[in-house]
Amino acid sequence: MTGNTTDESSLIEGATLHGAQPVAVPGTLVWGRFTLQFMTVTLLFFIASVPAVVMFGMTSEGLIGSVAGSMAAALLLCWFWLSRDGHLAAAWNLRAPTSWGNTLALASLGTVLIIAWFQFGSWLVSQLGIDTPNVVAIMDFVTESPISFAMWIVFVAWFAAGFGEELLYRGFLMDRLQRLRGIGDKMWLVILIQAVLFSFPHLYQGLGGVIITGVVGAGLGYLRVRCGGNLWACILAHAAVDTIMMSLAYANSLGMLGTS
Secondary structure, three states: OOOOOOOHHHHHHHHHHOOOOOOOOOOOEOHHHHHHHHHHHHHHHHHHOHHHHHHHOOOHHHHHHHHHHHHHHHHHHHHHHHHHHOOHHHHOOOOOOOOHHHHHHHHHHHHHHHHHHHHHHHHHHHHOOOOOOOOHHHHHHHOOOHHHHHHHHHHHHHHHHHHHHHHHHHHHHHHHHHHEOOOOOOHHHHHHHHHHHHHHHHHHHHHHHHHHHHHHHHHHHHHHHHOOOOOHHHHHHHHHHHHHHHHHHHHHHOOOOOOO
16 A cells, blocks of 8 residues: 555545545555654644744734744645645535534534633642643733734634634544554544644643643544534634633723723
C-alpha cells in the first residue's frame, strides 16, 4: 500500500456504508505520510504566527493577526494535503446536515456543557493544587475598545477558533488519525489523541488550562462522531462559547455585570 492513497475505493466504501457520505477508512494512510503532514502543518502554523507580532508587537492587532494568520496558513496546507490524498470531502464535512434543528440543538447543548465545564473544571483543578486557567491578559486585549472587541469576535472567536480549530483538529487531524493502522479502528483513541494535541497550544493558560481544554477537545471530538463526521455542530458550539466568554468579559469591562 502506498502512502498517497487517493481513495476512490475508500470513498466508494464510505458511501456504501454511510449513504453517500464519504468517511475515513482505517488503514488507508501510512505512518510516514501522516508524520510528514502533521509536522509540516504544525511547523507552518508556528512560522505564520510570527510576522504579525513582529510588525505590530504584542498588541491587540498583533495577536489577532498572529492567531488568524497562523490558522489561515495551516488550513491552506491542510487543504493541500487533503485534496492531494482525495480526502477533503470526508475530513472537512461541511455539507448541510440532515436536520438543522438537531444540529442546532446539539450545538446549543455542547455550548452549555462546555461553559459549565469551564466553571467546574476551574474549581476542580484548584482543588488539586493546579493553577486555574489564566486568560486575563488576553481578555484585556479583547476589552480594549469596541473595535478591538469586534475584531476578536470575528477573526478569533469565529474564524480562528470556531471554523479554524474545528477544521484543523476535528476535521484534518481526526480524519488523518482515523485512517492510520492500529489507531483508526479505535475511535476512543482517535478522540483522545486529538484532544491532547488540541490542548498543547493552550499552554499559555497554564497546566489548568491545558487540562480543561483537553477535556473540551474530547467532547468536541465525540460531537463530531455523534454527528456522523459533520462539523457544523462543533463549529457553532466552539464559536458560540468563545463569543459568549468574550462578550461577558467586555460587558464586565463596561460595568454592566456589576463586578470590577
